Amino acid sequence: MMTEIRALVVDDERYAREELIYLLGQFQSVHIVGEADSGEAAIVKAMQLQPDVVFLDIEMPKVDGMEVAKTLGALKKVPLIVFATAYPQFAAEAFRIHATDYLLKPYDEDQLRQTIERVEELLHPPIATLPKRIDRLPVETEGEIHYIPLQDILYVHRDDKWTKIVTVVKDYETRMTLKELEQRLIPASFFRIHKSIIVNLAHVSSLTPWFNGAYQLEIDQRAEKLSVSRNYVKELRQRLEG
Numbered sequence: 001m002m003t004e005i006r007a008l009v010v011d012d013e014r015y016a017r018e019e020l021i022y023l024l025g026q027f028q029s030v031h032i033v034g035e036a037d038s039g040e041a042a043i044v045k046a047m048q049l050q051p052d053v054v055f056l057d058i059e060m061p062k063v064d065g066m067e068v069a070k071t072l073g074a075l076k077k078v079p080l081i082v083f084a085t086a087y088p089q090f091a092a093e094a095f096r097i098h099a100t101d102y103l104l105k106p107y108d109e110d111q112l113r114q115t116i117e118r119v120e121e122l123l124h125p126p127i128a129t130l131p132k133r134i135d136r137l138p139v140e141t142e143g144e145i146h147y148i149p150l151q152d153i154l155y156v157h158r159d160d161k162w163t164k165i166v167t168v169v170k171d172y173e174t175r176m177t178l179k180e181l182e183q184r185l186i187p188a189s190f191f192r193i194h195k196s197i198i199v200n201l202a203h204v205s206s207l208t209p210w211f212n213g214a215y216q217l218e219i220d221q222r223a224e225k226l227s228v229s230r231n232y233v234k235e236l237r238q239r240l241e242g
Helices: 014-024 039-049 065-072 088-096 109-123 178-185 230-241
Strands: 005-010 030-036 053-056 080-085 101-104 136-141 144-149 153-159 162-167 171-174 190-194 197-200 204-209 215-219 225-228
Touching: 005 014, 005 039, 005 109, 014 030, 014 109, 030 039, 039 053, 039 065, 053 065, 065 080, 065 088, 080 088, 080 109, 088 101, 101 109, 136 171, 136 178, 153 178, 162 178, 178 190, 178 197, 190 225, 190 230, 197 215, 197 225, 204 230, 215 230, 225 230
Parallel strands: 005 030, 005 053, 053 080, 080 101
Antiparallel strands: 136 144, 153 162, 153 197, 162 171, 190 197, 204 215, 215 225
């Protein structure tokens, strides 16, 4: 059974949107759930429709594609971003914010096919290629690669441009995104409790109600209290309580 890819197409030029929608229509796995003609509309529709991937123009008035991508990156369900633009000079910035791909107008159908294949692999990786469970996390800092035992990691916290890995021994800073780390850690005993925090469940010492359905969590050997978003509380308790 073919798995559907829910796509949102964003471009302030109607004909550009129609062309891309037509080309995407040639792929049986792609289902266009919506389109938007501005950055503001793109953010609203992405929140409403929760697409798997957003095909996003960059040069748009008021809110451009880069700003849209950064805003969508803060959502609970972050869609994949494929920039679709006539301007090659934005490619470096696009990949700095972890774009899945960068399509240039006029569209090359072979490149578009490769993009769809990449999206399919990211959304639905074949079972044979799922990452094996690892017991150490490689982290590069200041030119050195540290191999951190997973059982030593207490929690991971994203702060602005850096991600802090807090362990029983010391703290590390890395430019790896929380999403990249989540893919490596979640197969083990880790759980996201907030959009910017992943904790090692093996080191959770207490969970305390806070306000508006949210909780505060404490970790072994640490004094700070970590915020648990109410959206994650139910599943977190199920994981902790078996």
